[in-house]
Amino acid sequence: MASSLYQAFVILLMVGNGTFVSILMKILFKQEAAGRDGVVKSFQKPWAAMFIMGIAMGCTLFKWVYERRNSSARDLETFDVKKMTLKIAAPAFMQLFGTFLQASALLWIPVSIYQMLLSSIIIFTALVRYFWMGKCLERYEACGVALTTLGLIGVGAASIVSGGAAATSSITMQMIGIGLCLVSQAILALEAVIEERVMQGSGASPDFVCGMVGVWCLVYSLVFFLPVAQMLPGEEGNGLREDSIDTLYMIWNSNTIKLFLLLCFVVILVYNLAMRVLIKITQATTVQVLGGMRSLCVWVAALLMYFVYPQYGEQWRNATWIELAGFVVLMTGVFTYKALVKWPCFSYSRENLLRADEETKSENDPAHSSSFVM
Numbered sequence: 001m002a003s004s005l006y007q008a009f010v011i012l013l014m015v016g017n018g019t020f021v022s023i024l025m026k027i028l029f030k031q032e033a034a035g036r037d038g039v040v041k042s043f044q045k046p047w048a049a050m051f052i053m054g055i056a057m058g059c060t061l062f063k064w065v066y067e068r069r070n071s072s073a074r075d076l077e078t079f080d081v082k083k084m085t086l087k088i089a090a091p092a093f094m095q096l097f098g099t100f101l102q103a104s105a106l107l108w109i110p111v112s113i114y115q116m117l118l119s120s121i122i123i124f125t126a127l128v129r130y131f132w133m134g135k136c137l138e139r140y141e142a143c144g145v146a147l148t149t150l151g152l153i154g155v156g157a158a159s160i161v162s163g164g165a166a167a168t169s170s171i172t173m174q175m176i177g178i179g180l181c182l183v184s185q186a187i188l189a190l191e192a193v194i195e196e197r198v199m200q201g202s203g204a205s206p207d208f209v210c211g212m213v214g215v216w217c218l219v220y221s222l223v224f225f226l227p228v229a230q231m232l233p234g235e236e237g238n239g240l241r242e243d244s245i246d247t248l249y250m251i252w253n254s255n256t257i258k259l260f261l262l263l264c265f266v267v268i269l270v271y272n273l274a275m276r277v278l279i280k281i282t283q284a285t286t287v288q289v290l291g292g293m294r295s296l297c298v299w300v301a302a303l304l305m306y307f308v309y310p311q312y313g314e315q316w317r318n319a320t321w322i323e324l325a326g327f328v329v330l331m332t333g334v335f336t337y338k339a340l341v342k343w344p345c346f347s348y349s350r351e352n353l354l355r356a357d358e359e360t361k362s363e364n365d366p367a368h369s370s371s372f373v374m
Contacts (some may be wrong), residue, residue: 010310011279016351017271021304024264024329025103026111031252035236035246043250043257046103046243047229050096051221056268057214063273064207079204081241085212087198094191108177109315112299112323114161117181119295119330122148122337124189132193140346149287151333154326161319175267177342210272299327318325 031043106114124143129135131165137145156178160171237242251257299314306313314320335341342348 001349006292007184007278010274011071011273013270014278015294017267017274018294019301020267020300021264021271022106022111022115023301023312024267024273026106026114028257028260028264029107030312031254031257032249032261033257035244036249037246041250041370043247044107045242045247045250046100046107047221047244048247048251048261049224049264050217050225052265052318053099053268054214054217054221055094056265057210057272058218059211059214059269060207060272061211063213064205064211067207068289072288080209084204087208088212089216090193091195091198092213093353094187095196095213096217098184098187098191098226101180105177105184106175108173109159109181110302112295112314112329113155113178114181115151115295116155116323116330117178118185118326119148119334120182121185121189122153122334123152126337128189128193138346140339140348141337143343143346144335147329147333147336149333151328151330153328154329156321156326158323158326159324175270179215210326256266295327295331299323303373 014101028049029042029046033041033043048101102114102118103118106174109117123145126137126141130137131192159174159178226244228244230244232241235241236246252262301312303316306315332341336343339348
């Protein structure tokens with residue numbers, strides 16, 4: 001049994017690095033440097049961020065190889081590595097594309113709004129369960145979905161009403177960002193169901209799965225996504241078209257961009273490792289509650305940063321009260337759906353609670369690491 005001090009340290013690592021991931025990415029996209037044409041512009045390169053994510057996740061394979069070499073024969077996993085590598089390919093493609101849409105949304109919406117919108121995955125998970133898997137929702141789950149939807153409407157309205165909350169984004173671009181974030185969660189919800197079916201009973205190590213997802217992300221990026229991004233229409237560095245040569249020029253010309261890319265790599269790697277350890281030493285419900293705390297920490301950090309670095313932080317405005325109300329309703333909906341908060345007006349059978357706990361463990365499984373990264 002892990003000591004309380006050790007658990008507190010791991011929780012601090014997970015929440016702290018989880019908070020830094022979104023904030024660092026937002027700051028990274030606002031850094032400026034000269035590109036291949038000599039023009040100074042912002043480093044709005046979501047595919048470069050995805051590449052760093054893939055490297056960080058792929059590094060967990062070294063941990064898996066090290067533990068495998070130092071394990072006795074009876075402790076070795078009994079799964080077909082080649083077969084499992086191929087099984088991971090399709091879910092990894094969806095994870096990469098869904099997470100890219102998340103990163104693109106971060107170009108145009110405040111980081112606090114972005115973080116809260118990620119909770120919309122609950123709505124899409126419920127829809128997938130109902131229409132594809134034929135699983136009806138319990139009354140408390142339906143209430144949770146309704147509250148989550150209401151909270152998301154409040155959060156989205158706060159972003160649009162604030163107008164200047166994202167200094168460089170028009171209301172139209174903010175709405176596009178919100179839309180991309182919601183679409184990304186729909187993709188990731190569908191991917192989670194597919195991956196669960198593919199991985200069921202496989203016995204594969206979470207470190208191996210996470211590492212192979214990272215490797216597949218790198219392969220897909222190099223072979224497909226990055227070449228396509230060079231040919232897409234639109235302005236360079238505006239979320240769609242991304243010139244990789246220009247990206248390299250900007251990285252070479254800016255030590256600040258180099259530093260933030262390194263920090264993103266370290267934070268993503270530490271966050272994934274801390275998540276694995278926390279799942280082993282604590283309950284799944286604890287991880288779920290800490291997810292809500294992460295959203296709150298991102299928001300508080302963004303508000304505090306305004307007083308030191310106003311170009312990166314978020315100012316408290318009248319619309320922030322709407323965001324606060326939306327956040328409270330949103331988290332109430334999340335905790336209601338997960339049966340973390342039990343209301344006397346609903347019945348909670350032991351079977352339903354066990355199923356909810358298993359789904360929470362599945363969603364928090366390190367195998368779904370790209371959902372955690374952003």
